[in-house]
Each structure stands twice: as C-alpha cells, then as structure tokens.
Amino acid sequence: MNKKITFILEILLFIVIGVGLFFVINGSPFGNNEISDNGTEANQPVDVSKQSVQTTNGKILVVYFSRTGENYSVGNVDVGNTAMMASYIIDYLDADSYEIIPVNSYPNNYDETTTQAQEEKKNGVRPQIKYSLNDIDFYDTVFIGYPIWWGDLPMIVYTFIEEYDLSGKTIIPFNTHEGSGSAGTYNTLKNKLVNSNVIIDGLALRGSKARTSEGKEETINWLKGLGY
Numbered sequence: 633m634n635k636k637i638t639f640i641l642e643i644l645l646f647i648v649i650g651v652g653l654f655f656v657i658n659g660s661p662f663g664n665n666e667i668s669d670n671g672t673e674a675n676q677p678v679d680v681s682k683q684s685v686q687t688t689n690g691k692i693l694v695v696y697f698s699r700t701g702e703n704y705s706v707g708n709v710d711v712g713n714t715a716m717m718a719s720y721i722i723d724y725l726d727a728d729s730y731e732i733i734p735v736n737s738y739p740n741n742y743d744e745t746t747t748q749a750q751e752e753k754k755n756g757v758r759p760q761i762k763y764s765l766n767d768i769d770f771y772d773t774v775f776i777g778y779p780i781w782w783g784d785l786p787m788i789v790y791t792f793i794e795e796y797d798l799s800g801k802t803i804i805p806f807n808t809h810e811g812s813g814s815a816g817t818y819n820t821l822k823n824k825l826v827n828s829n830v831i832i833d834g835l836a837l838r839g840s841k842a843r844t845s846e847g848k849e850e851t852i853n854w855l856k857g858l859g860y
C-alpha cells in the first residue's frame with residue numbers, strides 16, 4: 633500500500649516538475665506580451681537599424697527642415713529658427729522627430745543660399761535627402777515644419793512629401809518666415825496631399841520670434857488650441 637502511494641506521489645511530482653519546466657521554457661501563460669506605450673510588444677527586440685534618425689516612442693512625428701549658418705535678422709546660428717520651433721513641439725508632445733537633411737548642405741552665406749534656392753525653385757529641383765525615414769507607417773500624425781523660401785516651401789520639402797506615403801495621416805504644418813507668413817503653403821500641402829487630412833490651421837512665426845520664450849509660448853498655445 634505504502635509503495636503504491638509513494639509511486640503515485642512520484643508520478644504527481646514528475647507531472648508538476650514537467651509542467652513547471654514547460655512554462656519556464658515557453659514563457660508564462662499569464663501574459664508577458666504586454667503592449668507598451670508605442671503599441672509594440674514590450675518584449676520584442678528593438679530593431680536598431682531603424683533608429684538611425686528617429687526613435688519610435690509615440691504616434692506623432694515632427695518632421696522639419698531648417699538651415700544653420702548666416703540667416704536673415706538673427707545672425708549666424710547653430711540651430712535654425714524652424715528647428716527651435718520644432719523642438720518646442722517635440723518636447724511638449726513628447727513626439728518623435730525627423731530632420732530633413734540635404735545631401736548637399738546649403739552655403740553658410742545667406743545671399744548664396746537665396747541664389748541657390750531661387751535656382752532650385754525656378755527649375756523645380758528636388759534636392760536629395762541624406763537619411764531615410766524607415767517608420768513612417770507607424771505614425772498617425774505628422775507635423776511638417778519649414779522656413780518660407782521664395783514664397784514657397786523649400787524644394788527639399790517637396791522631395792520629402794513626394795518620397796513618403798503620407799496618405800491617411802493627419803498632417804499639421806508649421807513654419808517660420810520673415811514677413812510672408814505661411815505664404816499659402818498650408819493650402820499647397822493640402823492640394824498636394826489629397827489623401828491626407830491636412831490641417832490648414834498651421835502656425836507661422838517670424839524666425840526671430842521663434843527663438844524667444846514668446847515664440848515658445850505661442851507654439852504651445854497653438855498646440856493647446858489644436859486639442860493637445
């Protein structure tokens with residue numbers, strides 16, 4: 633009798649250890665596949681190859697083009713006016729960011745840049761972008777920021793919107809300028825991106841203002857006005 637009980641207990645112990653080992657090897661059945669804030673499974677390995685230009689910790693992406701060097705009314709700058717504005721949006725929304733960087737950087741000299749930009753506009757040039765953006769599909773909302781160049785979007789911004797599929801996304805433009813306001817560019821974007829929801833209540837700030845705390849406050853108030 634005792635032998636029988638010992639035998640049964642041994643079998644039970646064997647089963648318990650077996651089941652335990654199964655879960656240790658295959659993972660807990662009680663959910664370690666939690667969804668993190670960015671909608672991906674928390675335990676998925678991170679694909680570092682996709683992180684060269686931007687990180688993926690949110691569903692909002694702030695794309696911007698901005699020039700450094702000698703600029704109108706603000707002197708020689710290391711961070712462009714639009715980049716300043718973009719940084720307020722990125723910080724306030726904790727958004728991801730992607731800077732449009734040209735393969736051939738623009739001259740440091742302001743006048744040389746204006747001459748080159750005028751030529752590019754006249755000839756409908758699409759300057760090449762240096763780094764690619766891998767995760768555009770991941771985002772629902774894309775802010776697009778740029779300076780006004782010759783009453784228009786800089787040609788490299790056209791390169792961006794033609795290169796990437798922005799259909800189905802909400803596009804929110806913002807820009808800096810020195811007198812032209814948005815120069816009709818929000819409608820230009822709306823007309824180009826017919827499959828996107830382009831919000832034409834963008835924000836245009838003078839470049840010099842974009843560098844001040846007043847510019848930062850105006851940017852944040854604009855975001856609040858949009859419901860953020």
Ligand SMILES: Cc1cc2nc3c(=O)[nH]c(=O)nc-3n(C[C@H](O)[C@H](O)[C@H](O)COP(=O)(O)O)c2cc1C
Pocket residue numbers: 697698699700703704711712713714715742745746747749750778779780781782783784808809810811812813838839840
């Ligand atoms: C090539 C070029 C063309 C420009 N054309 C205009 C223009 O047509 N209207 C305007 O208001 N400002 C114009 N500006 C001024 C810029 O829009 C302004 O300085 C802007 O804040 C620069 O932004 P960034 O520092 O992000 O490049 C021009 C500047 C450059 C370099």
